[in-house]
Every structure is written in structure tokens, then in C-alpha cells.
Amino acid sequence: MIQTVEKVYVEGNFTNYKVTYNNSDRVILCLQDTANRHYQEILDEIINGNTSIFGDSVPEELQTDADAKLFKQQYNAYGTAVERLAQYQVALGVEEVREMQPTGEQVFNEETLEMEDVMHEVVVVQAIEPVEATVEITVYDESNPEAEPTIQTIENPLITKDNQERAEAQAVVNNTPQAVIDAWNEV
Amino acid sequence: MTVNVSKPSINLREKISELDKPSGIAGEHILRSETPQEVFEYIGARNRNIIINGDMSIAQRGTSTASITGNGYHTIDRFNTINTTLGTWTQSQETDVPTGQGFSKSLKMACTTADASPASGDRLDIQQKFEGQMLQYLKKGTSNAESLTLSFWVKSNKTGTYIVELFDNDNARQISQAYTIDSASTWEKKTLTFSGDTSGALNNDNGSSLQVSWFLAVGNNYSSGTLSTSWTSNTNANRAVGQVNLADSTSNEWYITGVQLEVGKFATPFEFLPYDVNLQRCFRYYELLAAGYAKMLGFGGAYNANTPAFVSYYHPKRTTPSIDQTSGAGYYRIYGNGVEYTWSAYSALFQASTTQAMLLGSGTIPQGLIGLFDTISGSSYIAYDAEL
Numbered sequence: 001m002i003q004t005v006e007k008v009y010v011e012g013n014f015t016n017y018k019v020t021y022n023n024s025d026r027v028i029l030c031l032q033d034t035a036n037r038h039y040q041e042i043l044d045e046i047i048n049g050n051t052s053i054f055g056d057s058v059p060e061e062l063q064t065d066a067d068a069k070l071f072k073q074q075y076n077a078y079g080t081a082v083e084r085l086a087q088y089q090v091a092l093g094v095e096e097v098r099e100m101q102p103t104g105e106q107v108f109n110e111e112t113l114e115m116e117d118v119m120h121e122v123v124v125v126q127a128i129e130p131v132e133a134t135v136e137i138t139v140y141d142e143s144n145p146e147a148e149p150t151i152q153t154i155e156n157p158l159i160t161k162d163n164q165e166r167a168e169a170q171a172v173v174n175n176t177p178q179a180v181i182d183a184w185n186e187v
Numbered sequence: 188m189t190v191n192v193s194k195p196s197i198n199l200r201e202k203i204s205e206l207d208k209p210s211g212i213a214g215e216h217i218l219r220s221e222t223p224q225e226v227f228e229y230i231g232a233r234n235r236n237i238i239i240n241g242d243m244s245i246a247q248r249g250t251s252t253a254s255i256t257g258n259g260y261h262t263i264d265r266f267n268t269i270n271t272t273l274g275t276w277t278q279s280q281e282t283d284v285p286t287g288q289g290f291s292k293s294l295k296m297a298c299t300t301a302d303a304s305p306a307s308g309d310r311l312d313i314q315q316k317f318e319g320q321m322l323q324y325l326k327k328g329t330s331n332a333e334s335l336t337l338s339f340w341v342k343s344n345k346t347g348t349y350i351v352e353l354f355d356n357d358n359a360r361q362i363s364q365a366y367t368i369d370s371a372s373t374w375e376k377k378t379l380t381f382s383g384d385t386s387g388a389l390n391n392d393n394g395s396s397l398q399v400s401w402f403l404a405v406g407n408n409y410s411s412g413t414l415s416t417s418w419t420s421n422t423n424a425n426r427a428v429g430q431v432n433l434a435d436s437t438s439n440e441w442y443i444t445g446v447q448l449e450v451g452k453f454a455t456p457f458e459f460l461p462y463d464v465n466l467q468r469c470f471r472y473y474e475l476l477a478a479g480y481a482k483m484l485g486f487g488g489a490y491n492a493n494t495p496a497f498v499s500y501y502h503p504k505r506t507t508p509s510i511d512q513t514s515g516a517g518y519y520r521i522y523g524n525g526v527e528y529t530w531s532a533y534s535a536l537f538q539a540s541t542t543q544a545m546l547l548g549s550g551t552i553p554q555g556l557i558g559l560f561d562t563i564s565g566s567s568y569i570a571y572d573a574e575l
Contacts, residue, residue, distance in 0.1 A: 001257060009534035009547060016534045019509075023257050026568065027514045031537050035393055035506035037574060080359065080420060161412075165422070 002045050005053050015061070017042060032061060043069050074180045081172035082184070090162045093130035098123050131158050223456055236458045237322070237335075238315055238399075239265045239468045241446035243280060243292040247475040247570070251279040253299070260574055263294045264469040265315050267574070273311040273404050274434035275300035284444055285340045285374035289459060293340075293444035296403060296433070303435040309406035310427075311434060313443070316575035318505065319357060319389040319396030325450065327355070327397075332383030337399065338454035341366075342374045342442040347431035350402040350414070351379055357396050358387030359421045363414050365429055376445070378454045384418035393505050395575040399448060402426075403433040403441055470502035473511075475570045477562050484546070484569070487521070488557035495521050495528065495548035497560045504541040504573035510534075513568040519548055523558020533569065541573070 001022055008029065009016040019028040019038055030038040045051075046066035051058050058066075088094045102117035109116045134153045141147040220226045245264040252261035255276040258269050262278050270276065277297045284290040296313065325333045337351060345368065352363045364379040389396040402409075405427040412424030419425075433439050445457045460468075476499065477484055487497025501508075514532040521528050530550030537544045546569075548560075562569070 009536070011536055014536055014538065018534075021257070023254070024259075025513060027512050027532060028509050028572070029512070029533070029535055030509040031507050031535075031539065033507040033539065036509060037395075038509045038572070076359065084420075 002041060002050070002053050004055070005042055005045075006055065007059065017062075032065070034065070040069075047073075071180060071183075074176055075183060077172050078176045078180055078184055081169035081176075084165060084169040085173065088128065089166070090131050091133065091156075091159045094125060094128040096123060096127035097125035131156050133159065233458070235447070235449045235455060237317060237448040238446045239472075240465055241339075241444075241457070242290055242459065242465070243294045243444045243446075244462060245466055245469045246280040246292075247469065247473055251277065253277045260473070260572075263292075264473060265574075266294060267314050267316065268296075269310060269312045269314060269400070271308060271310050272302075273305050273309040273406070274298050274302040276311075281442065283342075283442060285342075285376070288340065288445060289457070290340070290444045293342075293442045295440060295442050297440045298434055298437050301434055301437050301439075302404075303432070305404060305406040305432065305434065307407040309404070310402070310409055311404045312400040312402045314398050314400040315446075316356075316395040316398040318393050318575065320391050320393060322389050322397055323391055325383070325389070327384050328358075328386055328388030330385055332385050333450045334383050334452045335381045335448055336378060336451055336454050337364075337381070337448045338376065338378045338445070338457070339443055339447070340374050340376050340445040341368060342372060343368050343433070343440060344372045345431055345433050345436075345439050345441070346371050348429040350405075350427040350430045352400045352402065352426055353381050354398050354400065354421070355384065355387050355389065355396065355418075356394075356398060357390045360384060360387045360418055361415065361421050361426060362418045363416060363426055363428075365414060374442075380452050382417060386418065401443065402430045404435075405430050467502070471505050472574045473570060473572050474501050474504070474508075476501070478568045478570075480562060480565045480567065482562045482567070484519075484560040484562065486558070487560055488523070489552050489554050490545070490547065492554055493551045495530065495550055495552045495560070496545050498543060499546050500543045501571050502542075504571060505575070506573050507537050507539050507541060508544075508571035508573040510544075510546075511568075511570040511572045513566050515564060515566060518562065518564045518567045519560070519569075520563050521548070521552060521556065521558045521560050523556050527563075528552045528556075529563065544571075 003020045003022045006018050008018040016029045028038050030036050043066045047070045098121050100119045101122045103120050105118040106115045135156050136151050136153050138149045139152050140149045243263050246262045260267050262280050279295045281293045281295045284293050348365050350363050354361045362381050366377040408423050409427040414428040415425040447457050485497035490496035516531050517529045530548040532549045533546045535544045535546050
């Protein structure tokens with residue numbers, strides 16, 4: 001855990017940050033370089049709101065980089081969440097979708113006097129059956145091994161897990177800043 | 188009783204002609220090889236191991252670090268420790284190794300303060316991270332993605348299930364495999380094969396794209412789901428399901444050596460590299476400049492009027508490194524014109540270079556002075572750190 005960060009040397013475009021950690025007898029000096037892991041740790045502290053490590057205020061250049069890093073994280077998380085929500089719900093399954101498509105053959109229509117495609121019905125979305133809403137589990141009384149086990153009906157764990165993941169994804173979407181959503185939608 | 192046995196006829200002429208199939212000299216050698224090592228010699232299979240310092244021979248930072256309660260690189264080069272409030276540990280480079288395998292060093296984790304009930308977000312693991320540009324040949328994210336096989340020797344008094352994970356940092360995808368330590372305090376070789384991932388290409392750059400982690404203990408956040416044994420988008424709960432808690436006693440210890448991660452579905456014999464080659468590979472990520480009393484750093488003088496400075500060259504690094512140093516009154520000095528001036532620490536002008544820096548002492552020296560820069564304390568320590 002970073003304890004303090006301070007500028008220790010500035011010349012031209014080059015700035016050194018001195019990073020001290022609790023639980024460390026060494027001093028780390030790092031440059032403003034996105035590939036440097038110590039610099040990334042500084043940005044993480046800013047993103048996590050631990051700005052007290054800077055004393056007075058967060059240096060502007062660090063805040064800019066931290067904002068950019070946070071934006072990228074939110075962008076990636078939003079994309080993952082949107083993709084997760086787009087998956088079907090295991091409790092509902094997927095209904096089969098059919099549509100008429102040309103076979104590649106054509107026949108002459110004597111009424112219109114034109115060649116027309118021969119159509120056939122094609123399954124474009126395969127049906128997926130919903131999973132059972134509930135399952136039965138055998139429960140043993142650990143405090144009384146000789147007791148008869150009981151049968152309990154619970155929500156299907158697949159549905160529970162699906163609902164939980166969807167709720168988490170929805171929470172990510174709900175908490176994503178509009179600027180990130182706009183950037184995602186632009187692509 | 189008479190038993191009649193009928194066998195298909197054999198065309199001897201045909202069989203003999205099969206022996207006459209053309210094969211080159213190298214092919215003949217391979218056919219006559221008696222060990223896998225001989226085959227590898229003949230086909231020149233080199234640089235198979237993605238892991239750097241898998242034999243644990245290089246430990247530039249030191250051979251033992253006590254009181255580890257946080258993340259960081261401590262002893263063995265390239266092996267990072269992730270400890271999120273899960274006990275206190277001593278990590279060391281040991282000579283306890285599997286007998287007759289050619290290894291001379293191992294990495295040891297010893298618990299010094301136990302945590303029998305980890306909090307939900309706690310984790311303890313040893314990991315190595317890899318640059319994406321080093322792994323493009325894995326063809327990750329394509330239909331031709333390569334399988335990977337991890338082999339290693341491990342020993343612990345704590346038997347049971349342990350989890351190893353590959354984590355794709357670029358795409359937040361992961362895959363885990365379980366292995367079992369069957370016999371207490373006995374070296375065992377483990378081999379785990381991970382399928383190729385047809386999703387999520389690795390960035391072709393010097394960033395941390397992939398990491399392999401050996402979990403030693405985890406909280407509920409990492410173990411409450413179903414172990415994800417095929418590549419999938421990361422869900423923390425599925426990463427280390429079934430992992431034993433190595434932190435539940437101060438008697439617990441865990442050793443590892445002979446780590447090899449390679450393309451393919453089979454483990455080949457560990458690829459030993461010469462010590463100097465191993466060290467050279469580690470230098471890309473960390474390079475010790477000086478540690479201890481009277482170690483030479485360079486030659487320089489007064490920069491920008493009164494600042495002691497010298498130009499320091501080092502092996503090419505992954506990126507602009509950090510300076511990892513100890514700090515204390517009189518740790519560093521310049522000796523010139525029969526006089527010495529001392530200071531406590533350095534700052535640096537890297538000029539965004541991966542091969543050189545100008546180190547600036549935190550003291551003041553007379554204008555025009557030139558001289559030798561060295562360390563003058565047993566606690567002096569200065570290194571370049573470009574780890575992932």
C-alpha cells in the first residue's frame with residue numbers, strides 16, 4: 001500500500017515521483033510512464049480515492065492520467081456487462097425463430113412473366129429450452145448423522161447464478177458514466 | 188482336441204520394401220533416440236519455456252525477505268507475490284530441491300503469522316507476468332490458438348487441492364486448473380495442460396498481457412463458485428475453487444522449482460539455461476546496481492552548478508525503469524580531489540530511456556568537482572526496476 005507520493009525532481013518534461021510504501025524499507029522513484037508498474041500503482045490510488053498520499057493535492061498530470069485509466073476501465077467493464085446482458089436468460093430459454101429464405105433456385109411465374117426465387121423456411125435461431133425452475137436437493141443433518149435426510153426444493157442454481165451475474169452486469173451498466181456509454185456507442 | 192488357427196498371409200517382399208522408406212540422417216537419429224532429451228537435442232528445440240528463471244537460480248533482490256504482508260517482488264527474480272491481508276510470510280531462495288533433477292534452488296513461502304479464516308476478498312498467490320509481445324506465437328484469440336502446458340515441482344507439508352490460473356490481463360479472461368499435493372513434505376512433479384483460447388488476442392506490446400498464478404490461499408470471493416477449467420470471461424468466484432488454506436498454521440510452508448510453461452499438450456523436460464543467460468533475461472525487468480558498502484556506481488561531477496550527478500548505463504529494460512533504493516544519511520558519496528561529499532538518496536533524469544539515466548545525488552557539491560561515485564554504507568542499495 002502506497003503511503004506517500006511526492007515530486008522530487010523536475011527538469012524539462014521529466015518528473016520523478018518518490019513513492020513510499022508501508023512495509024518497505026526502500027524508496028521507489030518513478031517517471032511518468034504508463035508502462036511503469038509503480039506509476040500505475042499511483043494512478044490506482046487516485047482512482048480508489050486515496051488522495052491523502054499526495055499531501056496538498058493531486059498533481060494535475062497524474063490526475064489526467066488517472067482519469068484516462070479510469071475511463072478505459074469503465075469502458076471495458078461496460079462492454080463486458082453489455083455483452084453479458086445480451087446473453088439469453090437460462091430461466092426463459094430461447095424461442096425458435098424461422099424465416100423464409102431463397103433456396104438459390106428460381107421458377108418462372110406465368111402470371112408475372114418473371115423468374116422468381118424459390119423460398120423455403122429456415123431456422124435462424126435455434127430454440128433453447130429453459131432450465132427447470134427448481135431442483136430438489138437432499139439435506140443431511142450434520143449434527144445428527146442418524147436422522148433421515150430431508151428433500152428440499154430450491155431455485156435451480158443455474159438460474160440463481162444467471163440472475164446474479166445479470167444483476168452485477170446491470171449494476172455496472174447503471175453506474176457507468178454517460179460519457180463512457182457515448183464512447184461505446186460511437187464504435 | 189485339435190485347434191485350427193488361421194492367420195492372414197504376409198507379403199514379405201512388401202514388408203521389406205517398407206523398410207526402404209527414405210529418411211534423412213537427422214530423421215534416422217531421431218528414430219534411434221532412446222530418451223526425449225536426445226530427441227530435443229536433434230531437433231534443436233530451444234527457448235520453449237515462457238517462464239523466466241523457472242529454476243529459481245536468480246535472486247538479485249536478496250535470498251530472504253521476512254514479514255511479507257503485501258504485494259511485491261521479494262527474492263526470486265520475476266516471481267511476484269500477491270498478498271491481500273492473508274497472513275504474514277517469509278519468502279526465501281532455498282537449496283531444498285527435488286533429488287536428481289538438476290535443480291539447485293527453489294522458492295519457499297513460510298507462514299509466520301497465520302490466518303485461519305481469510306476475509307472474503309483476501310488472496311495469497313505467487314505469479315509471473317508476461318509481455319504480450321513475447322506471446323504472439325500463442326495465437327491467442329484465433330481459431331489456431333495454442334494449448335499451453337505448465338509443469339513444475341512442488342512440495343508442502345499442507346496436502347490437498349491447490350489451484351493454478353492463467354489470466355489474460357488484456358481481455359479479463361482466465362482459466363484455472365487444480366492440482367493435488369498428495370504426500371506431505373515430498374517433492375512432486377505436477378503437469379497441467381490449458382486449452383488454447385480462441386477469444387481475446389493479446390496486445391502486441393510491452394505491457395502485462397498474461398500471468399500464471401499459483402494460489403496458496405483465498406477468501407470466499409475467489410472460491411464460492413465453480414472452478415473455471417475452460418477459458419472464460421473472468422468471474423472472481425470461479426478462479427480458485429477448492430484451494431486449501433496454506434495460511435492456516437505457522438507450521439505451513441510451500442516450495443516450488445523447475446517451472447516450465449510451454450506450447451503444446453505435453454510437458455517436455457525442463458529447459459536449463461546457463462546462469463548468465465538466465466541473469467540476462469532477468470535484467471530486462473530488474474537490475475541490481477549496487478548493494479552494500481564500497482560498491483562502485485560510476486564517474487561524474489557537479490551538474491547544474493552543485494548537484495552531484497553521473498551517467499548510469501544499464502541493460503535494456505522493458506520500459507523506463509523505476510529506481511529502487513534505500514535511503515539514509517551518508518549512504519552515497521562522491522570522492523574527488525581528496526575530499527568526499529555524501530548524501531542520502533538519488534533522483535533521476537531518465538530522458539525516457541530504457542538503457543541509461545543520469546542519477547542525481549540529493550546533496551550539494553562544489554562547482555567543477557569531478558570524482559568517483561560509490562556506496563559507503565552496508566545498507567546502501569540501488570537498482571533499476573522495470574518489472575511487470
